[in-house]
Amino acid sequence: MDEISKKLEEIVGKNFVSDKSEELYIYSIDPGASEPREVNFVILPKTVEEIQKIVSFANQEKIPITTMGGGLTLSGLTIPVKGGIVLDTKRMDKILEVNETSRYVVLEAGVSTGKIFSYIEQNYPHLQISIPDAPPSVTISGNTLIHGSGYLSQQYGNHGEMINGIELVLPTCQLCKLGSCSISKYWFSRGPIPDLIGMFISSFGTLGIITKLSIKLFPKQKERDLVFGLMKNPDVIPELINSITSENIVEDILLGKADKPDWMKGYVFVITYITGRSQNEINEKESILKKIYRKNGARYMNAPPKIKQIYLEKPQFAATAADFRKGGGFEYVGSFMPLEEIPEAIKLASEISYKYNIIPTLGCRVISQGHTIMFFASYSFNRADPDDIINARSALHETNKMVLSLGGIPWKSELKGQKLILDRIDPAFKNLFKTIKDQLDPNGIMNPGNWEV
Amino acid sequence: MELKDFKNIIHRCFRCGYCKFTSSYSDFNCPSYKKYRFESYSTGGRMWLIFALMNNNLEWSNNLSNILYACTTCGNCVENCRFDKFNEFWVDIIESARKEAVKKGFCPEKQHFLIERVMDPKFKNPYGELNSDNMALREMYSLPKKAEWVYFIGCTSNYRQKSLRDATLRFLKKIGINFTLIDEYCCTSPLIRTGQIDQCHNFMSHNIEAIKKTGASKVLTSCAGCYRTLKNDFQKFGVDHDLEIYHVIDLINQLLDQNKIKFKSEFNKTVTYHDPCHIGRHMGIYEIPRKIIKQIPGLTFIEMERNKENAYCCGAGGGVKIGYPEWAQEISKERILEAKKTGAEVISSVCPFCKTNLEDANEKYDLGLEVIDLIEIIDQLEI
Numbered sequence: 001m002d003e004i005s006k007k008l009e010e011i012v013g014k015n016f017v018s019d020k021s022e023e024l025y026i027y028s029i030d031p032g033a034s035e036p037r038e039v040n041f042v043i044l045p046k047t048v049e050e051i052q053k054i055v056s057f058a059n060q061e062k063i064p065i066t067t068m069g070g071g072l073t074l075s076g077l078t079i080p081v082k083g084g085i086v087l088d089t090k091r092m093d094k095i096l097e098v099n100e101t102s103r104y105v106v107l108e109a110g111v112s113t114g115k116i117f118s119y120i121e122q123n124y125p126h127l128q129i130s131i132p133d134a135p136p137s138v139t140i141s142g143n144t145l146i147h148g149s150g151y152l153s154q155q156y157g158n159h160g161e162m163i164n165g166i167e168l169v170l171p172t173c174q175l176c177k178l179g180s181c182s183i184s185k186y187w188f189s190r191g192p193i194p195d196l197i198g199m200f201i202s203s204f205g206t207l208g209i210i211t212k213l214s215i216k217l218f219p220k221q222k223e224r225d226l227v228f229g230l231m232k233n234p235d236v237i238p239e240l241i242n243s244i245t246s247e248n249i250v251e252d253i254l255l256g257k258a259d260k261p262d263w264m265k266g267y268v269f270v271i272t273y274i275t276g277r278s279q280n281e282i283n284e285k286e287s288i289l290k291k292i293y294r295k296n297g298a299r300y301m302n303a304p305p306k307i308k309q310i311y312l313e314k315p316q317f318a319a320t321a322a323d324f325r326k327g328g329g330f331e332y333v334g335s336f337m338p339l340e341e342i343p344e345a346i347k348l349a350s351e352i353s354y355k356y357n358i359i360p361t362l363g364c365r366v367i368s369q370g371h372t373i374m375f376f377a378s379y380s381f382n383r384a385d386p387d388d389i390i391n392a393r394s395a396l397h398e399t400n401k402m403v404l405s406l407g408g409i410p411w412k413s414e415l416k417g418q419k420l421i422l423d424r425i426d427p428a429f430k431n432l433f434k435t436i437k438d439q440l441d442p443n444g445i446m447n448p449g450n451w452e453v
Numbered sequence: 454m455e456l457k458d459f460k461n462i463i464h465r466c467f468r469c470g471y472c473k474f475t476s477s478y479s480d481f482n483c484p485s486y487k488k489y490r491f492e493s494y495s496t497g498g499r500m501w502l503i504f505a506l507m508n509n510n511l512e513w514s515n516n517l518s519n520i521l522y523a524c525t526t527c528g529n530c531v532e533n534c535r536f537d538k539f540n541e542f543w544v545d546i547i548e549s550a551r552k553e554a555v556k557k558g559f560c561p562e563k564q565h566f567l568i569e570r571v572m573d574p575k576f577k578n579p580y581g582e583l584n585s586d587n588m589a590l591r592e593m594y595s596l597p598k599k600a601e602w603v604y605f606i607g608c609t610s611n612y613r614q615k616s617l618r619d620a621t622l623r624f625l626k627k628i629g630i631n632f633t634l635i636d637e638y639c640c641t642s643p644l645i646r647t648g649q650i651d652q653c654h655n656f657m658s659h660n661i662e663a664i665k666k667t668g669a670s671k672v673l674t675s676c677a678g679c680y681r682t683l684k685n686d687f688q689k690f691g692v693d694h695d696l697e698i699y700h701v702i703d704l705i706n707q708l709l710d711q712n713k714i715k716f717k718s719e720f721n722k723t724v725t726y727h728d729p730c731h732i733g734r735h736m737g738i739y740e741i742p743r744k745i746i747k748q749i750p751g752l753t754f755i756e757m758e759r760n761k762e763n764a765y766c767c768g769a770g771g772g773v774k775i776g777y778p779e780w781a782q783e784i785s786k787e788r789i790l791e792a793k794k795t796g797a798e799v800i801s802s803v804c805p806f807c808k809t810n811l812e813d814a815n816e817k818y819d820l821g822l823e824v825i826d827l828i829e830i831i832d833q834l835e836i
């Protein structure tokens with residue numbers, strides 16, 4: 001082990017490698033409900049060349065590498081399954097280019113969503129980047145590369161779709177660019193060449209280490225507001241969402257069900273975000289939405305400014321769920337669901353929550369005008385109570401099964417969820433993926449244990 | 454408080470990472486995470502390690518001790534943590550974990566040196582200087598034995614920043630308040646911050662007794678660290694007193710408000726203000742120094758990007774200056790460069806410890822900014 005540490009120190013310097021029990025402990029767990037798993041080394045590279053050297057060395061020694069951004073998937077994706085090195089990318093934190101005309105930003109892989117959000121707000125106030133409702137410490141590359149979504153996803157698709165190009169170190173150490181950047185100085189487009197980028201999204205670091213990426217920027221309107229609605233019967237949701245998206249006037253649509261406080265019990269709330277050049281435009285859109293709510297079984301709710309403020313914040317403080325059981329933990333099954341199954345998903349996830357004695361905290365984000373719904377069921381737990389963690393884990397597993405039974409797909413799934421997916425997936429898909437993985441990563445060093453086909 | 458007193462709080466940290474940032478997320482604002490970049494060196498990381506330690510999932514080690522001590526306890530984490538039911542405790546928990554480190558024999562050598570010096574009867578201060586009973590100063594400034602006010606000079610001003618001390622003494626003479634000095638011992642701030650608390654009660658008691666002997670009901674200090682300790686920590690250590698504690702800026706502010714003083718000459722420089730953590734985030738005082746600065750004729754005031762609740766620490770606090778002197782200056786260098794970016798010629802503050810560290814970096818890296826405490830600016834004015 002000492003020899004390996006020494007070699008890694010030669011690559012990045014001794015201050016940025018650790019095999020000490022404290023770092024190994026911290027990187028062996030995440031804030032979700034996954035069990036701790038062994039880590040042997042943590043390394044913090046600064047450059048692409050350093051990553052190439054690390055990968056080369058890992059290949060030589062057949063040491064697994066697990067790449068980590070913010071480490072907040074909550075589903076253990078950055079905890080190694082088979083030990084080895086955790087490669088924390090957060091020292092690679094430069095914003096390399098903002099192209100105002102073609103509206104994209106090129107970043108190193110370790111740039112946090114907080115940093116890029118703040119940078120764009122401050123320097124390009126007429127533009128915006130979609131960020132998730134996750135803490136600002138998550139990396140933009142980590143989030144986009146797991147099919148994350150954010151407040152612009154209703155209009156422009158999930159964050160994976162917002163990627164214009166990537167640079168990555170392949171498992172064989174080769175540096176590779178995908179998208180227009182492979183032939184042009186502009187990182188503006190994924191095509192018109194074979195679109196290989198998709199292969200690296202949601203493959204959980206099993207095919208390479210992304211070092212740079214280009215993300216789309218979007219125009220930003222001056223005014224932003226939201227319109228709350230409440231409904232008793234979730235069956236109206238598909239029609240309601242289709243009616244709203246048909247008008248093409250909203251930025252973001254969220255749905256939620258939280259049986260606390262008590263007055264919320266049994267209700268589903270809808271929040272539509274509207275933007276405009278003037279307050280008049282906002283008022284007009286609000287009025288249209290109120291009518292849509294009324295016609296589709298929901299009623300408008302005049303929310304107090306304090307509540308509005310909470311929901312208008314970017315990013316929203318979703319991690320508040322971690323303290324629901326005064327225990328610093330929560331994990332959710334996120335999933336991509338077809339719109340028509342959302343009422344049933346809400347019903348079944350509520351039942352699962354009550355079965356496991358957890359107050360239902362469910363929600364949805366509409367993606368791409370309703371072509372996909374990101375549905376989540378969140379389970380809080382007390383980290384100081386091992387039984388409570390096991391309880392949450394069981395609820396998560398049952399929810400994964402429920403999602404699959406309704407035709408949805410668990411998102412950024414933990415190992416057991418990945419297995420459920422792989423058990424159902426088309427065998428030809430599995431074979432193709434295995435062929436690609438074996439070809440790209442002959443020594444099986446890239447986050448092995450994930451997507452094990 | 455002991456670590457066990459926080460056992461129902463520590464595990465509630467989710468490790469979401471808000472604690473690393475400024476409130477706008479523009480940059481990492483936790484000096485420790487910014488330097489080390491391992492998750493273990495964020496406040497969340499520390500909480501999880503402490504939790505593991507309490508559950509016997511980890512054992513004490515030199516590395517763990519380093520992680521706990523490589524923190525300026527600046528309070529950025531307290532300010533930016535979003536869990537407002539318990540975020541106020543993060544620094545207290547780190548200080549309590551340091552107490553445990555001391556008990557278990559894992560106090561780092563350099564920080565341990567502090568207590569050796571303070572405990573030496575010749576010194577009674579962390580600088581290893583012969584203890585001044587302040588009698589010479591009392592004579593020099595013709596101060597009485599009994600007075601309404603005591604100026605508690607503090608070790609840094611008395612042994613390292615004498616110009617700041619003298620500026621305060623001259624100011625107090627100028628405004629004509631009835632004050633005196635005592636034979637003071639270390640206020641214990643450096644001991645509390647590094648978990649070496651065994652003798653704190655005795656030192657505090659000595660100081661209170663000495664103050665009481667003068668008949669004073671008000672204590673004034675020009676040191677942010679002494680101010681926080683006298684005002685907040687004495688009670689926590691069971692050393693109750695009914696003294697009114699002032700930082701010199703409280704007094705100046707009061708006198709300006711009452712029209713008892715007025716700045717009559719000019720200070721024709723562009724000045725930026727550095728919020729000391731002990732006065733800012735730990736005591737919530739942001740506006741008073743700015744209000745005073747803005748009343749100085751000729752002075753152009755300009756804010757740094759990170760200011761008030763988001764101020765970047767100077768790097769000296771929490772035992773970092775003694776434990777990690779090079780790193781402490783790197784932190785100060787970043788702060789001075791931020792000050793220079795504003796176009797300011799002067800960086801001012803109200804803390805001799807911040808001044809020392811800022812000056813050290815200014816000199817070491819030849820950054821060419823003037824570092825002047827606010828009381829030293831006021832000392833240059835006619836009032």
